[in-house]
Amino acid sequence: MNTAKFKIAKGNLLIVDDEPDLLKSLKTILGDCANTIFTACDGNEALKVVAQEEIHCIISDINMPAMNGIEFLTILRKNGNQVPFIIYTSYGNHDLLRKASSLGVFDFLDKPNIKNLEEVVRKGLESGFDKKHQIESELDDKIKNELLKKLDE
């Protein structure tokens, strides 16, 4: 990893894909981004990992046997889990992707392109880690007044 470009990331990453070779490659490519990387071959297995481990970001394929990525995301959200969810797929079913939209997706990446993958995962992990420690707040009055003051300068 280019440490000059990326800050040291915190948090745990879960990668969900039914292609073992791809899981292995992604684990290697993203090795330096997370504290720990967990893998799962479908949504069922991924749900088990989420139940057992603290996960700060998930990168998932859509088209998988047993439980696909959208079904997995739906259950996650139903359980109140707001973890940043990155879709990494070559499966372009528009209706499924729109459903994913309404469930909340952190980013979309086209498989098998790995350009930007590291950057997006890093942001997802940071966002997931931060969300666990502080709820995103609206602009507070102090900051608002500082901004207004700057405008008058």
Added chain:
Amino acid sequence: MKDDGERKGPNSGEGLSERYAQDTFLTLVQVDEVFKESKLLVDIYAPAVGSGFELIYKQGSSFDSCLLIKEKEKPCTIYAHIKDRSVIIKQCLYKFSVALTSNHVTHSQKLHSLKNLCEKFSDEVQEFGLNDEMVETGIKISQFMCQLIKKERNIAEDLKPFSKQHLNANSHYFFITFFSIVIVQNLDWNSERTMETVAMGALFHNVGATKNKAMDGTDKTYPATSEEALRGFPIVPQAVRQIVYQHRENIDRTGFPNQISGLLIYPLAKVVALGYGFTQLFIKHECRHTPALKEFLNSKTDIIKYDSSIIKALVGGLIKK
């Protein structure tokens, strides 16, 4: 006199008798947009004596033969047929690609050229819908805007030349894209990819609108129809479609189409949401960003719609450095 949009080509043998009662089928153009190597790219119309518009020069005419255009002491408002607008857009894109790196063209002139391109692009899409050429044009405009805004550090200075007289029905396409790029540029997680994705999402935000529906500010279906319009173009990344679909969602769940909460809104859609919201105020204040920002920051109902980090990025980007 024609008024149904049907038109015969310049070689139809009708001479210069072509006339229109209204400008409905015509689009205002600048002289430098319609010539290539001193030849007219399209037929040119001008207001006729009395009323209506008439064909004054045919496509292929040389610059020297276009006396009304050539004589600077008699400035002439000229028009082209809307069916030729894509040709003009292509020419404008080419000219801008040359001007972008030129030191002889001011930053302000470049911005105005891009605004003009955005307006022509949105006119064309609303009139004829999206096609491969227009999608590629939109992508190119987005990239140009990122390159230009990235170069200029004093955004406040950039905005000075704009005023009420520069506004038309489709100016907001330019300003939404402009402010969205300013925001993303001032976020600590910006990158080349995010900037271009945001710029495309902003420019394409309403590509599903038809000319009549585009005027209707109450239409809450347009994010979905615009996202659907982009589905047929694999060159448009899914992330852009996601922005288009969610750019009217607010973190306080007052947005549409799904009224989802902040955590579920795609982060780049939140950027364009503020770019969109701030553009309304900017236009309301006749292109003056400081009063627009003051009104925005003093409006409790406005600021609760957006993430604080994104608001700070907008203000930071617009404060004179």
